Structure formats: structure tokens, C-alpha cells
Amino acid sequence: MPALGADMEAGTLVEWLVKPGDRVKRGDIVAVVETQKGAIEIEIFNEGIVSELVVPIGAKVPVGSLIARIGDTGVAPPAVLQAAKPAPSAPISSPPKRIVPPQPAVIAPVGAMKISPAARRRAAELHIDATTLRGTGVDGAVTVADVEAAAAAVAIAAAPSPRKAFDPAEMRKAIAAAMGRSKREIPHYYLTHPIDLSLALSWLERFNAAQPVSSRLLPAVLLLKAAALALREVPQLNGTYADGVFQAGAGIHVGWAISLRGGGLVAPAILDTDQRSLPELMSQMRDLVQRARAGGLRSSELASPTVTVTSLGDRGAETVMGIIYPPQVALIGFGMIGARPWVVENRVEPRPAVTVSLAADHRASDGHIGALLLSAIERLLQEPEKL
């Protein structure tokens, strides 16, 4: 069971998307796990053949538990293993299959099966193969109750597993755990800096004027890209801190804070944010928002952020002072974009502006480093065509 963020202690396996014998490669989605942040698709990081699914559907297991075994060879798994798993390998949209759950008892030969006539009729009605059932009647005879119990089990096993979005109460607990830990352990320092956005927004207006509605960019994309590029220059703020040591991130994977309707927050990673074009980032953001709300985020997106960026958009508050998501060392926050009085050549004029803030871990960096980051973001936003 992978840890999908600092606040996760356990997960419930709700769906297997592979079965023993399946060949998997790095990045394949093998299972769906229910967490406090909703249903998360679990990706695999090995290549090989699935040899055993250790955790059954419905089981809640702690982070770090073995959930499946992957072998290197193409040897077919033992038959008993196949029989033991009602693996729903079919696409979610396919009609539910009627699978009789395996029974631990030895199956009696068909000819010797004891079953009451009523039970036999009921089995036919319910499309249950009575020969697979273990009877609880006299001399082990299969009764109507046995058949109906089996039918109920089939219905549960075959029901399409609903992808739950998220439970606001559970989400609140997850946020409480992570933020409580952050405030206990991380000595935050904060910096803020106002940035003139007139060049960035007029560039954006021209760009969007030439695009169909669905390809237009939000100002947040420029802010995100500028933050990612600035982190290239100030790598001390991109990474994680654990056991007294700062570890620089292997790439710049910005966790993009998404507010969920109904309350809650999740910040899945946009991998290699600094290397993506603005349209790519825009479509990634849209995709993440949709999947965050519907319950389809992937394990790599939750486990890999090296820094968090939040943007309040065109409504909200002027400045946001973030709380670092451990074990990251920085959170960059953009307040509401709006017209502000700006001094230009000794005159005051209204300019569209944004206040960028930095919350950073003083164990990993000092305010001087933080100031370098904010001034780099400001400089990058004055040349929007290069973003």
C-alpha cells in the first residue's frame, strides 16, 4: 500500500484492475484504493507478471503493507490462485458478470450432490450453479437459504465498484493531520511580494483572442509556469526535508492546490511542470480538477509533489499565507488578481497586480533564498512570451 502523502495511514482496496498472470509495466494502473482524499488509482513501478493479489477487495490495510506480488517470469500462476480471486478484469462499464464466489469447502461430485427440489428451482431462477455450493442442510444438503446467500454474494461481488469522490469529514481529518504536523514540526518563515501583471495579462489577452474557447488559458497558468521556472533558479526550495536533511527534488513537480466543492483541498502533482508548455499545463490543470472532484487521481500524482503552488484566482483574498505540506519545504501562494495603485515613474496609476507569497521551511533555507525566488517569479512574469 503506497503512501499517498504525509497524512495517509491506511487505504481500502476497492478494485483490482489486474489479475494473476497479467503482464504489467511501469505506470500501469493496477488497483483503486479508497483514501481520505477519495478514490485513488494506484500505479505500479515495476515490470513483470502479477503472481498474487494479496489484499482482497474491501480490506483496509496500513501504508507499507504488501498488496500484491509481481514476478519476473511468465510462469502461469497456480490454478488455485486464479480460482480464489473474483478479479474484475473487465472494464468498469461492462455489465456485471455473474461470478459465484469461491467456496473453501471441497466440491462434491455432481452426481452425489444433495439439494432440495425447492433449492434447485431457486438456483435455476437466480442463475446460481448449485454444484459449487456447500450445503448447510441435513447431511450437507443445499437449501434455499444457501442458494439465496450465494446469490447475494454474487450480487455484491459483481456490482460495479462505485468510484467514490471524497467524504468531506474524512478529507477534513486528512487535512487536520497534515497541517497539524506541519505547524508542529516546520518552523515556517513567510515573505510576500506584489507583482505588476499588466504585461502578462495583455499578452494573455492577445493569446486568448486567437484561440477557440476551449483552448484559452487562465492567468493561473502563467503564474504556475513562472513559479516552476523560478524554482529551477532556486532549487533549495524544491524538494523534501526528512531526518534533518534536505533532499532536492529530482524534478520540479508542482503540487497544484485544488479546492473541492463541499469542502476540502488536494494538491496533486503536475509532473515536470517547468518543462511543459502553457497549453499543456492548462489541459493538465483542467484534467486534475475534474479527476480530483470525481475521484480519479493517481498515486504518482499524490506521492510526488516537490513543492506546492496555490492560486486564489479572480475572487477571494488579496494574499494567501500557506502552510507547508510536509515533507515539502515550500508553498508558493498567489492571491487574487486585481487592480492596485502602482507607482510608475513617480506617478501612481492603477495596474493589474497579484501578491505572491512564500511559506518556507527555515530548517532548509533562509529568507534570503526565499526572496530570490519571489524576485525571479516577478522577473519571469514580465516576459510572458518566454514562459
Place this chain on the structure above:
Amino acid sequence: MSDTIDKSMICEILGSIAPEADFSTLGGSEDLREALDLDSMDFLNFVIALHERTGIDIPEVDYPKLRTLDGAVLYLSARQG
């Protein structure tokens, strides 16, 4: 592509973006972003859906005209005519 432009069509689109919203209490001149707590991404999705349903091209400078129910009906009807 060219559905009838009226409040119910617009509320249907908004309902897919803000499923918990109660449209019976939504006033025609209320700012949709405030009333339904739409963020920038929600509002963009609203504009994209309006475009897809009506086929009307909506330039970015006109977005402010879509911020209320009445405004949206008026704007889209005029653009369609």
C-alpha cells in the same frame, strides 16, 4: 448545437458544474460566481459548455456579460440572432 437559449438551459449547464446548487432561489441579476461559488476554472468550463451547446463563439472580452443569468440569456440571444 443550437438548443433554445433560456434560463433552464443555462441552469442545466451550471448544475453540472455546481451540483449542490439550488437554482430556485437564484436571482436573474445575481453574480453567478458569488452565488454558486464558481472559481476561474468553473467559470471557464461554464463558457466552454455554453459555446458547445449554442455554437456561439464567445470572445474573452465578453465573459463579464455572462456573469448573471439574465445577462447570459440576453447576450447569447443577441449573438444568436
